Amino acid sequence: ATPAHVVQVLGTDSVTLGHGMTTHIARQIIQIQPSSAYLIGTDTNIAPLHLEQLQNALVAALAEIGSTARVHAYVIPPGETTKTRETKAMIEDWMLENKLTRDSCILALGGGVIGDLFGFVAATFMRGVPVFQIPTTLLAMVDSSIGGKTAIDTPAGKNLIGAFHQPRHIFMDLAYLRTLPRREFVNGMAEVIKTAAIWNEDDFTLLENGAEEILGLSADNSSSSDSKRKSEHDLQLLIQVVLGSIQVKAHVVTVDEKETGLRGLLNYGHTVGHAIEAILTPELLHGECVAMGMVREAEIARHLGYVNDVVIGRIVRVLQAYGLPVSTEDKKVLQLAPGKHCSVDQLLDIMRVDKKNQGDKKRMVMLSGIGSTYEPKASFISDNVIRKILSP
Ligand code: NAD
Numbered sequence: 136a137t138p139a140h141v142v143q144v145l146g147t148d149s150v151t152l153g154h155g156m157t158t159h160i161a162r163q164i165i166q167i168q169p170s171s172a173y174l175i176g177t178d179t180n181i182a183p184l185h186l187e188q189l190q191n192a193l194v195a196a197l198a199e200i201g202s203t204a205r206v207h208a209y210v211i212p213p214g215e216t217t218k219t220r221e222t223k224a225m226i227e228d229w230m231l232e233n234k235l236t237r238d239s240c241i242l243a244l245g246g247g248v249i250g251d252l253f254g255f256v257a258a259t260f261m262r263g264v265p266v267f268q269i270p271t272t273l274l275a276m277v278d279s280s281i282g283g284k285t286a287i288d289t290p291a292g293k294n295l296i297g298a299f300h301q302p303r304h305i306f307m308d309l310a311y312l313r314t315l316p317r318r319e320f321v322n323g324m325a326e327v328i329k330t331a332a333i334w335n336e337d338d339f340t341l342l343e344n345g346a347e348e349i350l351g352l353s354a355d356n357s358s359s360s361d362s363k364r365k366s367e368h369d370l371q372l373l374i375q376v377v378l379g380s381i382q383v384k385a386h387v388v389t390v391d392e393k394e395t396g397l398r399g400l401l402n403y404g405h406t407v408g409h410a411i412e413a414i415l416t417p418e419l420l421h422g423e424c425v426a427m428g429m430v431r432e433a434e435i436a437r438h439l440g441y442v443n444d445v446v447i448g449r450i451v452r453v454l455q456a457y458g459l460p461v462s463t464e465d466k467k468v469l470q471l472a473p474g475k476h477c478s479v480d481q482l483l484d485i486m487r488v489d490k491k492n493q494g495d496k497k498r499m500v501m502l503s504g505i506g507s508t509y510e511p512k513a514s515f516i517s518d519n520v521i522r523k524i525l526s527p
């Protein structure tokens with residue numbers, strides 16, 4: 136096992152990052168939060184890969200201290216479509232039937248769907264029980280598990296019902312990423328690249344130079360089989376890259392807990408990206424749409440004179456190095472979502488309903504270079520500028 140790194144969120148030690156630390160995770164959880172019952176929430180993709188190991192580690196850790204606490208698991212179907220009120224109600228009814236009390240504790244073992252859903256269950260069960268986030272996707276590690284936002288989707292839209300509920304602790308075990316499909320891994324890389332782009336040029340350079348090594352850690356890398364035996368060097372590189380990203384997220388979340396200004400910087404690429412996503416979902420993943428959004432928003436910054444061609448070139452090339460699309464006309468995009476088209480009018484139409492707008496101005500993070508932004512928050516950009524850049 137690789138020695139763990141600890142990152143603070145909101146003034147307390149909140150994130151432990153390491154590799155191969157299931158036993159450590161189990162011991163830590165029962166020590167941090169003595170409970171009468173531990174409920175592991177996960178999905179049917181993750182359960183056969185990682186559930187038993189965590190369950191066994193918890194049972195063993197409890198035995199070590201002579202505890203009689205129960206260990207339960209609740210497994211739901213994978214994917215965004217289960218992040219609903221109905222699933223939440225089913226979990227809650229199950230918890231009540233199984234006599235879980237307010238001294239229970241929830242362990243969310245999974246991607247952002249599991250973290251959001253079980254986090255929200257924890258936020259309201261018996262007026263709130265502690266939750267531990269154990270992210271198993273790269274996106275959940277660098278993004279959704281930090282910050283305390285939990286939510287479910289409704290027919291009216293995504294993440295509309297939810298609560299702030301800070302996890303008791305977040306355990307990021309990079310070993311989980313070894314079973315993560317390449318496309319899901321790359322999806323998370325989009326957020327990693329985004330964070331480096333707004334905050335840290337050194338991290339960005341690391342990403343530019345390390346694509347091959349970093350991608351080697353995902354599950355189905357099609358290259359040689361011995362790339363599965365990840366060298367210690369490549370693992371350290373991934374740790375450094377993930378650490379860089381979570382330090383930034385932890386910092387802005389701490390400075391700006393309820394998302395008023397600085398936290399908005401993490402929305403770089405997301406104003407245009409969300410509009411693209413609204414059209415191309417579910418064929419395209421969130422990170423893939425954000426990648427295309429990052430390019431367009433950087434081009435808007437160039438149009439306004441904040442960055443030059445070199446910056447655009449570096450953004451485009453680093454995204455391509457990880458196999459992310461950089462334009463809605465990208466071959467990959469046309470293949471994945473045949474027949475779908477993102478027209479300027481449609482994109483502007485979707486952006487029109489954003490509650491962060493001010494009149495006909497949209498909020499958008501403007502880079503001023505690699506690793507820096509024009510303002511310490513999102514800027515207001517007028518429609519005609521956006522229209523100009525989005526037009527083919
Ligand atoms: P996800 O949870 O659907 O996971 C992606 C896929 O990978 C799923 O099929 C899952 O079963 C599978 N998987 C997960 N871990 C695996 C592993 N180790 N090995 C093999 N397969 C594995 O999606 P996601 O991208 O992790 O998260 C997306 C969700 O996160 C969205 O619902 C989004 O709204 C939410 N989100 C929340 C926040 C927040 O602040 N709360 C921020 C960003 C995104």
Ligand code: ZN
Nearest residue numbers: 326405421425
């Ligand atoms: Zn995002």
